[in-house]
Amino acid sequence: MAGLDAAAHELKHLVGGSGFIRRDRYFRALFVSDYPKRLDREKARALGERLEKAGWLVRVQHPLALLDWPLSGYRQFFSGLQGQENPAEGPVSGLCRILERHPAQLDEGMLEEARKALLLWDSRQTAALTRLAGEALAVRLRKKQPAPHFFLFLLQNARQKEA
Numbered sequence: 001m002a003g004l005d006a007a008a009h010e011l012k013h014l015v016g017g018s019g020f021i022r023r024d025r026y027f028r029a030l031f032v033s034d035y036p037k038r039l040d041r042e043k044a045r046a047l048g049e050r051l052e053k054a055g056w057l058v059r060v061q062h063p064l065a066l067l068d069w070p071l072s073g074y075r076q077f078f079s080g081l082q083g084q085e086n087p088a089e090g091p092v093s094g095l096c097r098i099l100e101r102h103p104a105q106l107d108e109g110m111l112e113e114a115r116k117a118l119l120l121w122d123s124r125q126t127a128a129l130t131r132l133a134g135e136a137l138a139v140r141l142r143k144k145q146p147a148p149h150f151f152l153f154l155l156q157n158a159r160q161k162e163a
Contacts, residue, residue: 003122029066037063104149
């Protein structure tokens with residue numbers, strides 16, 4: 001399974017027929033579900049607890065549940081990409097070389113940016129991902145802060161939209 005398909009499959013299995021699972025187009029979380037609307041309050045609460053026990057962060061914004069990973073989930077996903085590096089080409093390769101030369105990290109303060117980058121990567125919006133990475137790197141270098149390491153792994157494994 002490519003991109004976030006495995007995570008979506010896991011969520012569909014956990015939610016069952018209680019609601020849809022979709023990637024969040026508004027970047028509030030990785031996925032959204034309408035299970036809080038479809039289930040009574042007690043069953044929705046129990047499902048939310050089951051999702052949290054499975055490692056998901058659940059935030060209900062009625063009528064939707066926003067489903068995301070904690071920091072450890074992002075780290076695990078990005079470390080999985082680290083071993084699958086494909087040689088980047090064009091402007092992406094230059095940005096990758098810059099990212100490789102700077103100290104990098106992923107912390108709680110970077111999760112919103114990591115989520116957006118991951119969703120852009122998953123939807124094969126490589127140009128938007130490259131632009132976001134370049135802007136984020138420039139800001140961090142100006143402030144003498146570590147680079148967001150996840151951009152390197154996403155760009156090295158950029159998936160182009162199919163024609």
